[in-house]
Amino acid sequence: MGKRKIFDQVSDMEKQIGELYEQLGDLKEQLSNLLEENHRLAMENHHIRKRLNSTEEHSDSGENDKATTDIPSEGYDNLARLYEEGFHICNVHYGSPREEEDCLFCLLFLNKTK
Numbered sequence: 001m002g003k004r005k006i007f008d009q010v011s012d013m014e015k016q017i018g019e020l021y022e023q024l025g026d027l028k029e030q031l032s033n034l035l036e037e038n039h040r041l042a043m044e045n046h047h048i049r050k051r052l053n054s055t056e057e058h059s060d061s062g063e064n065d066k067a068t069t070d071i072p073s074e075g076y077d078n079l080a081r082l083y084e085e086g087f088h089i090c091n092v093h094y095g096s097p098r099e100e101e102d103c104l105f106c107l108l109f110l111n112k113t114k
């Protein structure tokens with residue numbers, strides 16, 4: 001193998017290593033984004049569960065249908081705030097993000113408890 005050829009091979013390899021290193025950097029960034037999102041979702045989940053529990057504590061019966069009819073005002077404020085923050089508070093989609101749209105079930109629910 002000529003010296004020239006070896007040199008070419010080495011610089012080829014150098015280029016490949018450079019590209020791999022770049023890909024590794026991208027993957028690392030994606031991983032860190034995923035971890036961040038995972039953490040955010042876990043916190044959100046925790047947050048929603050906490051609110052759900054405190055809402056359930058306020059109602060005497062475990063039955064959902066009954067609970068919707070007699071939520072004390074504190075519970076109502078919490079739910080209204082939760083709705084304002086962009087989450088469903090209706091029995092149909094409770095706790096899931098609302099994505100900017102008003103939800104009929106939620107609005108009915110809010111009116112019913114007002």
Ligand SMILES: [Zn+2]
Nearest residue numbers: 088090103106
């Ligand atoms: Zn809803």
